[in-house]
Every structure is written in C-alpha cells, then in structure tokens.
Amino acid sequence: MEELEKLGMVWSHHDVAWEEGLTAARGWAKEDGHLLERFLRIIRSLVDVCR
Secondary structure, eight states: OHHHHHTTOOSOHHHHHHHHHHHHHHHHHHHHSOSHHHHHHHHHHHHHHHO
16 A cells, blocks of 8 residues: 555545645635635635625
8 A cells, every 4th residue: 555655646636636735725824814804705706706
C-alpha cells in the first residue's frame, strides 16, 4: 500500500478535497490573519448565486 501511495494513488477523493481545502484555508489565514471575513464573502456570494 505504501508503494501505491508513493506513486500517487488516491484512496479517497473526499480526503484529497479536504486536504486541498485545508491548505487553502491555511493560506488565507496566513494572509488575512483569520478566515471569518473571507468565509462570509464566500457564503454571501453562494447565497446570491442560489437566488
């Protein structure tokens, strides 16, 4: 199993998406010092799209 993981085997696309999202969130937090403002902007834009 380790050999497959070294080759880039993806066992769970959900886990990959989670890790990518977590990396992005950490980058935003590093730039802005927090995530709340950015989170609220994203939520507002999603609400606008759904209307």
